[in-house]
Amino acid sequence: MNFDPRYLDRNFTSVGTRPIRPDGVDKVTGRARYGADFNMAGQLVGRVLRSPHAHATIRKIDTSKAEKLAGVKAVITAADLPDLTDGDAAMYDILDNCMARNKALYDGHAVAAVAAVDARTARQALKLIEVDYEVLPHVTDVDEAMKHSAPLINEATFTEGLEEKPVKPSNVTKRSQFGHGDVHQGFGHADFIVERSFKTEQTHQGYIEPHACVASVSSDGTADLWVCTQGHFVYRQHCAQLLGMEASKLRVTSSEIGGGFGGKTHVWAEPVALALSRKAGRPVKLVMTRDEVFRASGPTSATSIDIRIGARKDGTITAAEATLRYSSGPYAGTWAEIGAMTAFACYRLDNVKTVGYEVLVNRPKTAAYRAPSAPMAAFAVESAIDELAKEIGMDAVEFRIRNAAQEGTRSSYGPVYGPIGIGPTLEAVKNHPHMKAPLGKNQGRGMACGFWFNFGGQTCTDLNIGMDGSVSLAVGTVDVGGSRASLSLVAAEELGIAYEQVKAVVADTSSLGYNDMTDGSRGTFSSSMATISAARNAIKVLRERAAQMWDIPVDDVVWEKGHAIAKGEKHGNLGRLSLKEIATASGKTGGPIAGHSELVADGAGVSFATHICDIEVDPETGATRVLRYTVVQDAGKAVHPTYVEGQYQGGAAQGIGWALNEEYIYGKDGRLQNPGFLDYRIPVCSDLPMIDTQILEIPNPNHPYGVRGVGETSIVPPLAAIANAVSNAVGVRMTHIPMSPPRILAALEAEQAG
Amino acid sequence: MVEVTLWGSLGTAAGGKNKVDIEAKDIRELFRKLAEQYPGLEPWIDRGIAVSIDGVIYRDTWSKELPQGAEIFLLPRLAGG
CATH class of the missing domain: 3.90.1170.50 (Aldehyde oxidase/xanthine dehydrogenase, a/b hammerhead)
Known part of the structure; x- marks a missing residue:
């Protein structure tokens, strides 16, 4: 690969516009084939x-x-x-x-x-x-499965990651640890310490297909x-x-x-x-x-998380610690490890320690679910952060701004951050009209932050130019959220032609080189990088063909706005050749014109979001209603802003369902009691307000257009933002997700009982 | 010679070290020498390790050079949704 992925500031023509998606008509008319x-x-x-x-x-x-x-x-x-x-x-x-x-x-x-x-x-x-x-004998609960008395699911499981190899098997497959500094010393400098335990139940991605x-x-x-x-x-x-x-x-x-979300x-x-x-x-x-x-199939983990955060009176966090237990089904996983990495990623911490335990249970094999493991960790951390701000007497947003990570901060999972968007999302939330809107009786407002890594991976793309000047783009990343539209925009941008001249398809495995799957918010990030590379390779061929047509050296030909131009005074009367003119002549200048690219798209930019939620709680029934919801997230560069907004809204909608209703319910017999959408309730349109979005663009320095992934981060803050909203509405700290009506009522009754 | 920081659990597999000095010009050589000098790391490398170079995470670009003085941090290879 000879491709420079570094970001270069530029003015865009196609990228950033909102054309209709190429797969849209088929999908709304029922022609699309699932x-x-x-x-x-x-x-x-x-x-x-x-x-x-x-x-x-x-x-x-x-x-x-x-x-x-x-x-x-x-x-x-x-x-x-x-x-x-x-x-x-x-x-x-x-x-x-x-x-x-x-x-x-x-x-x-x-x-x-x-x-x-x-x-x-x-x-x-x-x-x-x-x-x-x-x-x-079986065990389905994550905490029960860790007990010495629990039935062993795999007798060959000896916990990995301990200093000494255990002599007895257990249901804990692995311990992982992250952090830096000295948390013991850090807590010693704290004027306030919040310590709480949280639980989240297992949920399914809920894809319709x-x-x-x-x-x-x-x-x-x-x-x-x-x-x-x-x-x-x-x-x-x-x-x-x-x-x-x-x-x-x-x-x-x-x-x-029809939806995947990791599943x-x-x-x-x-x-x-x-x-x-x-x-x-x-x-x-x-x-x-x-x-x-x-x-x-593969739902997400159920979790049990302990959090401890300390801060000085001036609002500076001095230490943060988390122990995270994630179920992985009956097979080993790395879900707690990811939770341990993401838990405190939003913050600038001198002393931080997170420990994750992967726990076997008699439930389906856990699979990824949109920023896997991060939402549960964020729920616990952001709930404790809110509580700590209250104890100190600081505004929740100001407290987060004071402690937010920034460029040069050592992340809680290790590396030092480059340019990141957590601070700007918090500032945007602080100044957002939503934060100043009045609230009524039994209503509460909450906000929370979220982080996801994003990643790239192996990617292969073909760009073929037809003799009529139209462009076929064959990509190998499955289009889960409008990427055919965004990649067509990228091809149009690079070639200098109209979006309508490009048709993107997802090629089968015999037609294109290997591609990693569409996960890790990598679809548009990776395939746009490969598309830019393929387009630049095609432009090289187009310049060569134009040089042939003019009978001049190829070094005298440049590509601008969809045309070959002969540079220099000696070629001043040659005019210019359009992509279509060069393509039409291609049979006589060397045959088909194409650009190919195979690369590893590393260097994905980390992503941050901050969400605001208003909720109303009926204190008699525990029923909740989301009144208003706002997502602020850094996209790096929004290639097709409508689909970026769609990702923001979709993540928030799924998070709302997870926070308020969705959970796997097992009977004592170990059988799932609610395997259907009647009893496992995902939100429908009538449950949700219009979800407002605000796109921030802090360019990723490792992508030519500054693109970061956008698909996953939007599901990270909702559990916490909604929990903070409910807690503020009812005056009781909610510690168990989902906050279904019975669970809210139980929390209220427990509070009243003292 | 580059200084490489290992995340907590990986340090345990390397005999309790959280930083190691390795003479390596790129990620491929880094992994090879880590496996040679710390055999306990080999299964972890086989399962997949990501390398952060000055904050940029590389999962698959084993030809990526390790600049002198760069911050090299090893991380678990992540799953995504």
Whole structure:
């Protein structure tokens, strides 16, 4: 790669405008094809048998009756997905999660699957599969799972990250620690100390589109997979590895995506569908039901967090400490580690220490959820920060401004910050009209800050110029939030042509080099970098072709505003050649004109946001209503401001649901009690006010246009902002998310009882 | 020679050190020499470590040079949503 990603201040023509998205008409007319919209001739219906037990040894599975049922074409168990992971522990966990081997580890864990000619036959076949379980004691609560008396989920788990290797196994897979300075000394200098414990319940990303795919394995060993995913190249790698295929022989095509938010970064059904198709010799379509999505995809962690923060009378924080316990399902994760890194990232601290514990529980394997792990840590920290400001007698915003991190601050997770936006978002909030609006009875206002790292990754892009001068842009990052529009704007900007001349598509895995998935808020950051690089490579070719057409040295040709221009007085009468003129002549100047780029887009800029929330609480019922909500966030550069605002609003809306209603509820039997949208209540339009947004632009020095990621940070502050608002409305500190009506009433009653 | 700071848990795997001096010109050489000199770090490197150079985080650009005097900080490789 010979590409300079450094930021250069410039005036934009296309970037920063708000054209209609290229996928918009198809989506509003129903033409867009989502995962379940693909069909093939002769396709079978796949269905999965799932464990009804939270924890059980699988003694035996008898599939003989199901196999004899007319219309059943294949039945598979773990025996059809042998362990080919070659010691890769993370891949083995994915394999075991796709199809349980020796033990069922949660209610909903797949134990067998069938492919049949229709759904009715497939369901009948599932009923004919006999599984002999030995039910084991289970644990679903994160704090309970850490106790010595808790049932062991994996007897080979010895806590990693301790100074001495433990002699006994436990449900704690790892301890991680971050920080600097001396917190003991720091607390010694504090005039006020706030110390509290917090809990958050497990939530699901709540994407509207369930997981869906069609797998077709040919008798020659090649295969196709059409799937709803955030990363079709990653799915190809994982599926190929799990099924013992060469990656190049598996072509994966991503569909439109009805929401992912981190939940579609992980394979569940896809290896199963491929294994069924391989065994049946026919295409297999596998669509998860909503019940299956809740029980057996990847929700976020439940958490238990202790916070201690000390400050002097003048409002300077002297020390901050957090212990964070995150559930990861029955497999090892790094979720508490991320929480420990993000917890105090907004602040300038001389003495800080965070410790994270990854905890196994009999729940589904935790997956990423939009800035994974950060919202829960922010809830705990920002609640304690608010409380500390009150104790000192300072305004909550002023207290945060006084302690906010800035350029040159050593972050709580280690490195020193470059230019960052936490201070500007706080100043914007301080001056926002929302902060001065009057409140009524039973109403409260809260605000909170949030941080997310953002990252880049491997990215490959092709830019092809047609003979009519139109431009095809093939990208490998799945468009989850309007990136085809933003990347078309970037291509138009770089080439100096109109947005309407560019058509962006998401290419399949056989048409483009490898791309990491769309996660870490990297879609627009990474693919815009690759698009700029590809466009610059295409411009180089365009200049060469123009030089041929003029019969002058290529060094005498420059590219400006979509045209080749011959520079120098000696070429003064050559006029200029448009991109279209050069493209039309391309057949006679060397053939097609294209620009290609493959790069690792490192150097993503960290992102900060500050949110304000007004809420009304009914003290008789505990019911809440969000009255007003404002998001202020640094985008670096908003390529398509409408979609940046959409990301801000979407994150806030999901955070509101998480803060007020959403939670996984398990019975004593370890079974999920609410696997459906009637009992697991995500916010709908009528629950939400119009969410106001304010985009700040502090350029990322490591992107040519200054772009930072914007997709995730917006979900970090809401839990805390809403908790602060509710606490201010009712006069009781809320410490347990979600703040559902029963939980608010219980907190009020506990306060009254003293 | 560059000074490399390890995050808390990684320091434990390196025998309790939170700073190490390594003669390395780029990230690739840094990881190779870390694994040679501190075998306890090898599984962590295999699983993925990000490198912060003067505050800019690199996850995959192993050819990135380590400038003399730069602040080098090792971090866990992150997941995102």
